[in-house]
Amino acid sequence: GAGVSQTPSNKVTEKGKYVELRCDPISGHTALYWYRQSLGQGPEFLIYFQGTGAADDSGLPNDRFFAVRPEGSVSTLKIQRTERGDSAVYLCASSLDAGSVYEQYFGPGTRLTVT
């Protein structure tokens, strides 16, 4: 079946602008995760959803970052007033459930560049 998809694959934006990054998880997966990967680093957790609700948003760096998953499927990560430090690859992953034994399947990522 289809894997996790993310759009756009690349996004270049000017400092101060608003951006939306979209994630389409694997069909039937109830858990969805967002991570951010800076150059040369491992992915860093941002937020995860179990169904429609954000179960843990402790990784969001500040209130400029927000994510939604209104129907329990597609999720959108929203970044307001972008800063150059927001430049990174944003990875989305989904799993059957949020339980620890379930592996997470990752999408190809969105490379965000803030100029």
Next chain:
Amino acid sequence: AQKITQTQPGMFVQEKEAVTLDCTYDTSDPSYGLFWYKQPSSGEMIFLIYQGSYDQQNATEGRYSLNFQKARKSANLVISASQLGDSAMYFCAMRGYNQGGKLIFGQGTELSVKP
């Protein structure tokens, strides 16, 4: 707090030989899961292998095996019979059963397989 440490920024191995990638972890969770992911230059994270903290046997998946030493808090990945296509970044990650679904990643090890 949870932490993953990968002390080898880069490793080289000759094709067809075995290689061990090191991973140590720290957690206060009594139960947790350990994961290894491969990230080729294309950027997508590929799940390789999982080990539960209460699993009695070390996990194996084809050419991948996990050398789990709970007392030492280490979860090293062993790749047997290395292939040129194994050249990639490798990330160790963990998830505490009491931490919900989020994965904590290490810094990664870049593996280069020489012909």
